Amino acid sequence: MSHQQPVQFEQGKYVGKKVQEHTFGHIITSETCFTQGMSSEWHYHANPHFSHILSGGSKENRSRCTEVQGAGAGLYYHPGVAHQNVDYRPGTRIFNLELGDDFFRTFGISAPSSALMFEQQHTLNTQGLLQIMREHYLHDSESGLALEQLCLQLITAHQQQERVFPEWAEKIKEVLHDQWNQPLSLEMLAAQLDLHPVSISRSFARYFGCSAGDYLRKIKIEKALPLIRAGQQRLTAIAYECGFTDQAHFTRTFRHITGMLPKAYKSL
Numbered sequence: 573m574s575h576q577q578p579v580q581f582e583q584g585k586y587v588g589k590k591v592q593e594h595t596f597g598h599i600i601t602s603e604t605c606f607t608q609g610m611s612s613e614w615h616y617h618a619n620p621h622f623s624h625i626l627s628g629g630s631k632e633n634r635s636r637c638t639e640v641q642g643a644g645a646g647l648y649y650h651p652g653v654a655h656q657n658v659d660y661r662p663g664t665r666i667f668n669l670e671l672g673d674d675f676f677r678t679f680g681i682s683a684p685s686s687a688l689m690f691e692q693q694h695t696l697n698t699q700g701l702l703q704i705m706r707e708h709y710l711h712d713s714e715s716g717l718a719l720e721q722l723c724l725q726l727i728t729a730h731q732q733q734e735r736v737f738p739e740w741a742e743k744i745k746e747v748l749h750d751q752w753n754q755p756l757s758l759e760m761l762a763a764q765l766d767l768h769p770v771s772i773s774r775s776f777a778r779y780f781g782c783s784a785g786d787y788l789r790k791i792k793i794e795k796a797l798p799l800i801r802a803g804q805q806r807l808t809a810i811a812y813e814c815g816f817t818d819q820a821h822f823t824r825t826f827r828h829i830t831g832m833l834p835k836a837y838k839s840l
Contacts, residue, residue, distance in 0.1 A: 578614040578654035586668055587612040587657055594708060596716040598675035599723055601708040606630070606664040612657045616649075620683040621670040622701055622726075623647040626840060627801060628664025630657045636690060644798030646696035650686035667705045671723060684730040693749040697797055698790035699781070700726035702830040702837070709840060729781045740765055741779045744772065748784070752791045753815050758784070786829075792816065793829050800838050807834055 584593070588604035606628065614633075629642035633656040641647065642661075649655070676682055688694065704722045707715045743765055748756070758769040761784070765772075776784050796814045799805055805813070811822035826834045 576614045578616050581615050581617050583619055583670065583672060586666075587615070588660075588664075588666065592708075594711055594715075596719050598672040598678065599716075599719050600668075600670040600672070601704070601719070602668045602670075603708075604666050604668060606660040606666070608660060608662040608664075610660045614654050614656045616652050616654045617670075618651060619670050619672055620651055621649050621668055622696065622704075623649070623669070624667045624697060624701055624705055625801075626665040626667060628661035630660045630664065632657050634690075642798060643801035644697075646694070646701050646794075648684060648688045648691075648694075648696060650683065650689045653686050653689055667708065669701065669704055669708075669723070671727075675723070679724060681724070681727055684727065688730055693745060695787070695790045695794055696726075698793050698829050699729050702832070705840070706830070706832050706836075725781075737779055740767055741775075744776075744784075745780075748788055749791060752788060752795070756784075756788065789825050790829055793826055796822070796826070796834075797837075800834060803838070810834075 584600055584602075586602070586604050588606040588610075590602050590604050593600065593602040603626075623646070625641060625643050625645045625647070627643050629640070629645070632639050632641055635654065671683070700722045704719060704726065707718050707722065744761060747761060747764055758772055761767075762769040762772055772784070776787075780787050782790070792814045796810050799810045799813065800807075807822065808819040811817075811819045814822070816822035816825065823834055826832075826837070830837065
């Protein structure tokens with residue numbers, strides 16, 4: 573890590589220029605934009621916050637690693653964990669979700685652990701972050717209520733996994749992420765994990781918050797997001813590349829998972 577002492581970013585402060593911000597109780601949503609080539613100081617955030625990169629990206633230095641983060645990526649920042657962003661790309665725009673302390677006190681929950689910040693096989697975008705982002709841009713009289721529910725779903729999904737995620741669930745997660753583009757069945761998964769298919773069927777939703785089929789759909793949508801943001805392929809080509817039978821299948825699944833159509837997401 574740099575010798576520079578990291579600074580704390582208080583509530584509502586981010587790297588970059590805020591071009592839009594909405595506050596719903598203890599929930600703050602915003603969009604920020606960045607100058608090409610700019611770099612931040614080492615810093616950490618006072619509150620938990622999530623980001624979705626709409627365009628551009630940067631290189632992020634952390635104590636454990638350095639990552640290149642591009643359009644379509646979903647990110648989590650744990651309070652107090654220092655990082656630095658450098659070499660912002662042209663036209664970088666980022667959606668931010670920040671949750672104040674009173675949000676967690678009100679609902680009797682805690683923030684996801686810092687481990688999520690370094691998790692490579694996550695589905696943050698499709699576990700609710702994109703639906704939250706949709707509400708930010710929709711911004712109508714129902715958005716406050718919708719955001720509370722969506723933020724609770726996003727947080728509690730990770731709380732459940734952190735509390736009681738057994739070894740077999742971690743293994744099946746690895747298999748689904750590694751073999752997402754191959755034909756899978758309960759029988760095949762059970763054979764790889766030395767479990768009975770009924771055990772997987774009965775317990776999967778308890779740990780993942782959805783069926784195995786829906787989790788696989790989320791993985792495929794996560795794969796599609798950077799391709800949509802890149803804007804270099806037609807949706808039909810993206811659909812085939814990400815394992816969907818055709819564009820109609822892709823569009824239905826995208827809407828089912830995110831609450832919006834691929835073209836609506838692309839236009840944000």
